[in-house]
Amino acid sequence: MLFLTTLLLFALSALAARYPSFGTLQTTTSSGVMNVVINNTFSSINLFDLHVQSDLANLIETLQAPDTDVRVVIFSSGNPDFFIGHIDVDYFLPGYESPLPAFDPGLPNVTFPVALLWNITQLPQATIAVIEGRTRGIGNEFLMSLDMRFATTAPSVLLAQLETSFGLNPGAGGALYLAPLIGRGRTFEYVLASKDIDAATAAEYGWINRAFPTHTALIDYVQTLAARIALFPAAGIAGTKRGINAVSRPPLDVIIRDAQDVIGVLAQTPETQAFTQKFVKATDNQSAVELELNYGEELVRLFQ
Amino acid sequence: MLFLTTLLLFALSALAARYPSFGTLQTTTSSGVMNVVINNTFSSINLFDLHVQSDLANLIETLQAPDTDVRVVIFSSGNPDFFIGHIDVDYFLPGYESPLPAFDPGLPNVTFPVALLWNITQLPQATIAVIEGRTRGIGNEFLMSLDMRFATTAPSVLLAQLETSFGLNPGAGGALYLAPLIGRGRTFEYVLASKDIDAATAAEYGWINRAFPTHTALIDYVQTLAARIALFPAAGIAGTKRGINAVSRPPLDVIIRDAQDVIGVLAQTPETQAFTQKFVKATDNQSAVELELNYGEELVRLFQ
Amino acid sequence: MLFLTTLLLFALSALAARYPSFGTLQTTTSSGVMNVVINNTFSSINLFDLHVQSDLANLIETLQAPDTDVRVVIFSSGNPDFFIGHIDVDYFLPGYESPLPAFDPGLPNVTFPVALLWNITQLPQATIAVIEGRTRGIGNEFLMSLDMRFATTAPSVLLAQLETSFGLNPGAGGALYLAPLIGRGRTFEYVLASKDIDAATAAEYGWINRAFPTHTALIDYVQTLAARIALFPAAGIAGTKRGINAVSRPPLDVIIRDAQDVIGVLAQTPETQAFTQKFVKATDNQSAVELELNYGEELVRLFQ
Numbered sequence: 001m002l003f004l005t006t007l008l009l010f011a012l013s014a015l016a017a018r019y020p021s022f023g024t025l026q027t028t029t030s031s032g033v034m035n036v037v038i039n040n041t042f043s044s045i046n047l048f049d050l051h052v053q054s055d056l057a058n059l060i061e062t063l064q065a066p067d068t069d070v071r072v073v074i075f076s077s078g079n080p081d082f083f084i085g086h087i088d089v090d091y092f093l094p095g096y097e098s099p100l101p102a103f104d105p106g107l108p109n110v111t112f113p114v115a116l117l118w119n120i121t122q123l124p125q126a127t128i129a130v131i132e133g134r135t136r137g138i139g140n141e142f143l144m145s146l147d148m149r150f151a152t153t154a155p156s157v158l159l160a161q162l163e164t165s166f167g168l169n170p171g172a173g174g175a176l177y178l179a180p181l182i183g184r185g186r187t188f189e190y191v192l193a194s195k196d197i198d199a200a201t202a203a204e205y206g207w208i209n210r211a212f213p214t215h216t217a218l219i220d221y222v223q224t225l226a227a228r229i230a231l232f233p234a235a236g237i238a239g240t241k242r243g244i245n246a247v248s249r250p251p252l253d254v255i256i257r258d259a260q261d262v263i264g265v266l267a268q269t270p271e272t273q274a275f276t277q278k279f280v281k282a283t284d285n286q287s288a289v290e291l292e293l294n295y296g297e298e299l300v301r302l303f304q
Numbered sequence: 305m306l307f308l309t310t311l312l313l314f315a316l317s318a319l320a321a322r323y324p325s326f327g328t329l330q331t332t333t334s335s336g337v338m339n340v341v342i343n344n345t346f347s348s349i350n351l352f353d354l355h356v357q358s359d360l361a362n363l364i365e366t367l368q369a370p371d372t373d374v375r376v377v378i379f380s381s382g383n384p385d386f387f388i389g390h391i392d393v394d395y396f397l398p399g400y401e402s403p404l405p406a407f408d409p410g411l412p413n414v415t416f417p418v419a420l421l422w423n424i425t426q427l428p429q430a431t432i433a434v435i436e437g438r439t440r441g442i443g444n445e446f447l448m449s450l451d452m453r454f455a456t457t458a459p460s461v462l463l464a465q466l467e468t469s470f471g472l473n474p475g476a477g478g479a480l481y482l483a484p485l486i487g488r489g490r491t492f493e494y495v496l497a498s499k500d501i502d503a504a505t506a507a508e509y510g511w512i513n514r515a516f517p518t519h520t521a522l523i524d525y526v527q528t529l530a531a532r533i534a535l536f537p538a539a540g541i542a543g544t545k546r547g548i549n550a551v552s553r554p555p556l557d558v559i560i561r562d563a564q565d566v567i568g569v570l571a572q573t574p575e576t577q578a579f580t581q582k583f584v585k586a587t588d589n590q591s592a593v594e595l596e597l598n599y600g601e602e603l604v605r606l607f608q
Numbered sequence: 609m610l611f612l613t614t615l616l617l618f619a620l621s622a623l624a625a626r627y628p629s630f631g632t633l634q635t636t637t638s639s640g641v642m643n644v645v646i647n648n649t650f651s652s653i654n655l656f657d658l659h660v661q662s663d664l665a666n667l668i669e670t671l672q673a674p675d676t677d678v679r680v681v682i683f684s685s686g687n688p689d690f691f692i693g694h695i696d697v698d699y700f701l702p703g704y705e706s707p708l709p710a711f712d713p714g715l716p717n718v719t720f721p722v723a724l725l726w727n728i729t730q731l732p733q734a735t736i737a738v739i740e741g742r743t744r745g746i747g748n749e750f751l752m753s754l755d756m757r758f759a760t761t762a763p764s765v766l767l768a769q770l771e772t773s774f775g776l777n778p779g780a781g782g783a784l785y786l787a788p789l790i791g792r793g794r795t796f797e798y799v800l801a802s803k804d805i806d807a808a809t810a811a812e813y814g815w816i817n818r819a820f821p822t823h824t825a826l827i828d829y830v831q832t833l834a835a836r837i838a839l840f841p842a843a844g845i846a847g848t849k850r851g852i853n854a855v856s857r858p859p860l861d862v863i864i865r866d867a868q869d870v871i872g873v874l875a876q877t878p879e880t881q882a883f884t885q886k887f888v889k890a891t892d893n894q895s896a897v898e899l900e901l902n903y904g905e906e907l908v909r910l911f912q
Contacts, residue, residue, distance in 0.1 A: 126496050147492035167841030169848040176855045181487045183789045183814040184856035188755035191848055192734050192837050205814075206487040206509075229496050231607045233471030233575045240473040240495055243562040247480045247554050248488035250855050258851040271841045303839045430800050451796035485791045510791040510813075533800050535911045537775030537879045544777040544799055547866040551784045551858050552792035 017058040020099050022051035025059055026078070032071040032230035033223075034063075034125075039078025044288040046079040048138045049088035050098040053116055057100075060119050071234050072226040073123070075146065076130040081156055081288060083129070086137030087113065089166075089276050089286065092267040110252070113138060114172045114260045117145040121249055124238035126229045130222050131199070131208065132215065136160040136295060141170060144177035147241070148225075149208040151199040152218050158196040158296060159207060163263070165194035165299050166279070167272040171263025176250035181206045196296030278302060321362040324403050326355035329363055330382070336375040336534035337527075338367075338429075343382025348592040350383040352442045353392035354402040357420055361404075364423050375538050376530040377427070379450065380434040385460055385592060387433070390441030391417065393470075393580050393590065396571040414556070417442060418476045418564045421449040425553055428542035430533045434526050435503070435512065436519065440464040440599060445474060448481035451545070452529075453512040455503040456522050462500040462600060463511065467567070469498035469603050470583070471576040475567025480554035485510045500600030582606060625666040628707050630659035633667055634686070640679040640838035641831075642671075642733075647686025652896040654687040656746045657696035658706040661724055665708075668727050679842050680834040681731070683754065684738040689764055689896060691737070694745030695721065697774075697884050697894065700875040718860070721746060722780045722868045725753040729857055732846035734837045738830050739807070739816065740823065744768040744903060749778060752785035755849070756833075757816040759807040760826050766804040766904060767815065771871070773802035773907050774887070775880040779871025784858035789814045804904030886910060 026037040036059065040046045063070060077083040090096050091113075104115030120127065120142075129143050131151035140159050143149050151157045161170040161178070169175065170191060179187045182205040190197055199211040212218040229237065266272055282302060283291050291298045330341040340363065344350045367374060381387040394400050395417075408419030424431065424446075433447050435455035444463050447453050455461045465474045465482070473479065474495060483491045486509040494501055503515040516522040533541065570576055586606060587595050595602045634645040644667065648654045671678060685691040698704050699721075712723030728735065728750075737751050739759035748767050751757050759765045769778040769786070777783070778799060787795045790813040798805055807819040820826040837845065874880055890910060891899050899906045 126492065147496070148489050164837075164840050164844045164848045167844035169844060169851055173851075175848060175852050177488070179852055179856035180484060180788060181489065184785070184852065185756050185789065185817045186814070187852055187856065188734065188849070189817050189833070191852070192755070192840075192845060193833055194840070195836075206490070209489045209493050225493070225497055228499075228604070229468075231604065232468050232496075232498070233573070233579075235570055235573060235575070236468045236471035236473060237496060239566045239570050240468045240479060241492070242566060243473055243477075244479050244483055244488065244491055244495070246558050246562040248483035248491065254851075254854050258854045262847045262850065266843055266847050269841070269843060271843070275841075300836070300839065430796065451800070452793050481792070484788060485793065510794070513793045513797050529797070529801055532803075532908070533772075535908065536772050536800075536802070537877070537883075539874055539877060539879070540772045540775035540777060541800060543870045543874050544772045544783060545796070546870060547777055547781075548783050548787055548792065548795055548799070550862050550866040552787035552795065 018061060019054040019057050021058060022055055024052050025055045027059070029070060031227065032069055033226045034070045034073045036073060036075045037078045038075060038084055040085070043085060043286070044079075045085040045286060045292050046077060046082040046133075047085040047088050047286055048113075048142065049085075050100055052084070053113055054100055056116055056120075057112075060116070060123065063123050063125055069234075070125055071230045071232070071237055072126045072128065074128045074130060074222060074226055077133055079133060081133050081293065082139075083131045083133040083135040083157075084139040084142055085134075085286070085292075086139055086162065089280060092272070092276055093280075107252075110256060111260055114255065117141055117172050118252060118255070120145040121245060124234065124241070126226070126237055126241070128222055128226060130218060131157055131159075132218075134158045134293070136162050136196075137170075138172055138174075141172040141174040141177075143208075144174055150218055150222050151202070151208050151211050152215055153199045153211045153213055155198070157199040157211075159199075159202055160194060160196045160296055161191045162194040162295060162299070164192050166275050167269060168263050168266045169259065171259045173250055173255040173259045176255060176259060178207065180248060194296070194299065275302070322365055323358040323361050325362060326359055328356050329359045331363070333374060335531065336373055337530045338374045338377045340377060340379045341382045342379060342388055344389070347389060347590070348383075349389040349590060349596050350381060350386040350437070351389040351392050351590055352417075352446065353389075354404055356388070357417055358404055360420055360424075361416075364420070364427065367427050367429055373538075374429055375534045375536070375541055376430045376432065378432045378434060378526060378530055381437055383437060385437050385597065386443075387435045387437040387439040387461075388443040388446055389438075389590070389596075390443055390466065393584060396576070396580055397584075411556075413560060415564055418559065421445055421476050422556060422559070424449040425549060428538065428545070430530070430541055430545070432526055432530060434522060435461055435463075436522075438462045438597070440466050440500075441474075442476055442478075445476040445478040445481075447512075448478055454522055454526050455506070455512050455515050456519055457503045457515045457517055458519075459502070461503040461515075463503075463506055464498060464500045464600055465495045466498040466599060466603070468496050470579050471573060472570045473563060473566050475563050477554055477559040477563045480559060480563060482511065484552060498600070498603065579606070626669055627662040627665050629666060630663055632660050633663045635667070637678060639835065640677055641834045642678045642681045644681060644683045645686045646683060646692055648693070651693060651894070652687075653693040653894060653900050654685060654690040654741070655693040655696050655894055656721075656750065657693075658708055660692070661721055662708055664724055664728075665720075668724070668731065671731050671733055677842075678733055679838045679840070679845055680734045680736065682736045682738060682830060682834055685741055687741060689741050689901065690747075691739045691741040691743040691765075692747040692750055693742075693894070693900075694747055694770065697888060700880070700884055701888075715860075718864060719868055722863065725749055725780050726860060726863070728753040729853060732842065732849070734834070734845055734849070736830055736834060738826060739765055739767075740826075742766045742901070744770050744804075745778075746780055746782075749780040749782040749785075751816075752782055758826055758830050759810070759816050759819050760823055761807045761819045761821055762823075763806070765807040765819075767807075767810055768802060768804045768904055769799045770802040770903060770907070772800050774883050775877060776874045777867065777870050779867050781858055781863040781867045784863060784867060786815065788856060802904070802907065883910070
C-alpha cells in the first residue's frame with residue numbers, strides 16, 4: 001500500500017503548539033488516516049516523560065480542530081523494545097521540574113498526565129495502538145485510552161500495571177479500564193501482582209483486541225481496518241464513540257478520586273519514596289537494562 | 305421431543321391487539337415454553353420493518369399479561385438467510401409513513417422501535433434467540449434485548465452493527481450492550497468498522513452464548529435449556545432477571561441520550577441521507593441481493 | 609516450600625471474638641500470607657451455615673485490625689467434595705434460630721450473610737480462593753466476594769447459582785457479580801437454569817481466573833502469586849483494591865434492592881416454602897447424598 005505523506009498538518013500544529021515541541025512523535029497522514037510513530041529520543045525505553053506528554057498534548061489539540069479530515073489515528077513505536085515506557089518516576093520524587101502545568105488548563109483538578117489520557121478518549125477519531133515492545137504502567141494506561149489495541153505475539157510484547165509493586169496504585173485509571181475488559185478477578189491478579197502479560201494471553205482475556213504472529217500480519221490488519229473506517233462519515237464515527245464511551249469508560253470523577261488522588265497520597269509514603277529511589281538507581285536512571293526489559297520477573301530482586 | 309401446539313393464547317392476543325396484526329410471527333406454546341418464528345412475508349430479508357415491529361409490540365403485551373403461564377420465549381426465523389433484517393431504512397427518509405406511533409405510549413420520549421427493544425428486556429420470561437442467518441443493525445439490537453443468544457456456525461450467520469457506515473450510530477443501544485459483553489476495544493473495532501462477525505468468533509468473544517456445529521445440536525441445546533427453566537417458579541425467573549438487568553443493561557436515559565437522540569440528529573445530515581438513498585437503490589429496495597447478503601464485504605463498493 | 613505457622617494471631621482473634629467461635633476455620637500465617645482452611649465439622653457438605661458465618665465474621669474483624677501484617681488471604685477447603693456449601697436453607701423456613709443478629713451491626717438494613725460478603729470485599733488484603741470441590745449458591749457468592757478464584761479441573765469442581773430452581777434469586781448479589789465477569793447472556797443462561805459449570809468452562813468464560821490440571825499445579829501457582837503480592841507495601845494493595853472495587857463491584861444499594869430484598873419476598877411464597885421443605889427431606893437434611901453432590905443434574909427429579 002502506498003502512503004502519501006502530508007507534512008502540512010504537522011507543520012501547522014508545530015506553529016500553533018501550546019506546549020513545547022520535542023519531536024518525539026512523527027506523523028504522516030493519508031486518506032484520513034494519521035500514522036503516529038512514538039520515538040522518545042531522550043530515553044532508551046521510550047519513557048512516557050515530559051517530552052512525550054508535551055508532544056501528545058499538542059497532537060491532541062491538532063486532532064480536536066473542527067476542520068481536520070483525520071478520521072483514524074494509528075500509534076506505533078520507533079523503539080523495537082518499548083512500544084512506550086512507564087512514567088518518568090522522577091515525577092514522584094522531590095525536585096521534579098517540568099515546563100508542563102501540574103494540572104490541565106481545561107480540566108480543573110485533573111493532573112496533566114491524567115487529563116492527557118482522558119482527552120485522548122474524547123477525540124472524535126478512531127484511535128488504534130499497534131503494539132510491538134513492552135508497555136507498562138502509564139504506558140498501558142495510554143493503551144487503555146485508545147479505542148483499539150493490536151499486537152504481535154513477539155516475546156518483547158509485555159503489558160503490565162506495575163504500580164502496586166511500588167506501593168502505588170495505577171493512578172491514571174489503568175485498573176479501572178482493565179476491570180470491564182478482562183474481569184474483576186484477572187484485574188486483581190495482574191495488577192496486585194504487578195505481573196507482565198504476554199500478547200497471546202492478553203488477546204485471550206480481552207486486554208487487547210487481537211494478537212498476530214508476525215509484524216506483517218499485524219500491520220496489514222490494522223491498515224486495512226483503518227482505511228475502512230476512514231471511508232465513513234466523521235460524524236458517525238464521533239457519534240458512535242460517544243455512546244461507547246458513555247458505558248465503557250470509568251467516569252472522570254472516579255478516576256480522579258480512586259486513582260489520581262489515591263496515588264498522590266501513596267507516592268508520598270516513605271516506603272514508596274525509598275523504593276522509587278532504589279528503582280532509579282537499579283535501572284541506571286530508567287534505561288534499557290535487564291530490570292527494565294524484564295521488570296515482571298526481575299522486580300523480586302528489589303525486595304531482597 | 306413432542307410439542308403440543310397451543311393456539312388459544314395466540315388467538316386471544318390477536319383479539320386484544322393494540323396495534324395492527326400482520327402475521328409475521330408464528331407462535332406455539334407448550335409446557336410454559338413459547339416458540340416464536342419470525343417470518344416477515346413482506347420482505348425477502350426479514351426486514352425489521354413496521355410489520356414486524358407492530359406484531360412484536362402485540363406479542364409483548366400478551367407476554368406481560370399477569371395470568372400468562374409462559375416462562376420462556378424462544379425466537380427463531382422462518383427465513384434461512386436472515387434471522388432478522390436491519391431496520392427499514394425508509395424510516396430515516398422523508399415521506400416515511402407507518403400506522404405505528406412515533407413514540408411509545410408507555411415510555412414518553414422513547415421512539416417506538418427503541419421502546420420495543422427496551423420492553424423486551426423487561427419481560428418476566430426468559431428470552432432466547434436461536435440464530436440462523438444474518439442479523440445486522442437493529443436486528444442485532446433485537447438480539448441484545450433478549451436474555452440469551454445461541455447460533456450455528458453456518459457461514460450464513462453474520463452479526464453486525466452497520467450504522468457507522470451510514471454515518472449513523474447504533475441508535476437503539478446496540479453498542480451500549482456490546483461493550484460489557486465483548487469489551488470496549490472489540491466494540492470499537494466491530495461497530496466503528498461496521499464489520500460482520502461470524503458465530504464462532506462471536507461465541508469466543510461473548511457476543512453470543514455459544515455456537516453449535518449443526519442445526520440439530522443448536523435446537524436440542526436450546527429446547528432442553530428452555531424446558532429446564534420452565535420447570536421453575538415464574539417469580540424466581542422474574543426476580544433473577546430484575547437483578548441481572550439492574551447491573552448489565554445500559555440505563556434507559558443513556559440509551560435515549562447517547563444512542564436514540566444521537567442517531568436522530570445524524571440521520572438528517574446530507575451525507576447520511578445521500579448514502580441511504582444510494583443503499584436503497586443498490587439493494588433493489590432492501591431485497592436479498594448480494595449487497596444485503598454480504599454487506600460486511602460489499603459495503604466498500606458503495607464508497608467507490 | 610516451608611511455611612512457619614504463626615498461631616499468635618489466631619489466638620488473639622479467638623480472645624477478642626465478637627461472635628461465637630465454632631472452629632470451622634483453621635488459619636496459619638507466614639510472611640504476610642494467611643492460609644484459611646474451611647472445614648465445617650457440623651456438616652458433611654461444608655454448609656455455609658451459622659457456624660461458618662460466625663467464624664468468618666470473627667476472621668474479618670481480625671483482618672481489619674490496623675496493625676495486622678497480613679497482606680494476602682488464601683481460602684481453601686478441608687472437605688474434598690465441597691469447597692464450601694450453599695446456605696443452610698433452614699434460614700428460609702419458619703423456626704430458624706441463630707445466635708447471630710439478623711442484620712449486620714455496622715451496615716444497617718443489610719442482613720448478616722449479605723453484609724459478611726460485602727465486608728470481605730472491603731478487606732485491605734488481597735483475597736484468593738483455591739477451589740477444590742462443589743461451590744453453589746451463597747458458596748459461589750462467597751467466591752464472588754473474593755478478589756481472585758483458581759481451581760483444578762477435577763470433576764468435583766462444580767459452581768452454580770441454584771436459587772432460581774427454588775423460586776428464588778441469588779440474594780447476596782451472585783448474579784450481579786457474574787454479569788460483568790461472564791457477560792449478561794451467559795449469566796442469564798447459568799443462573800436462570802441453575803446450571804453447574806465446570807472449572808475449564810468457568811476459566812474460559814472468566815467466572816474464575818484460571819483452572820489447573822492438578823492439585824499441585826494449583827497450589828504452586830497460588831502460593832507463588834500470594835508470596836509475590838505479599839512483598840509489596842500494604843498501602844498499595846489496599847489503594848489498588850479500592851479503585852478496582854469502585855468500578856467492578858455492584859453498588860451496595862443495588863445488592864440490597866435487587867438481590868437481598870427480592871429474595872426476602874420470594875422466600876415467603878408458598879411455592880418456595882414447599883420446594884425448600886422437599887429439598888431438605890430429599891437431601892437427608894443437606895448431607896452429602898447424590899442430590900447434593902450432583903444437584904445440577906439431579907434437580908429435575910424434584911419437579912417430577
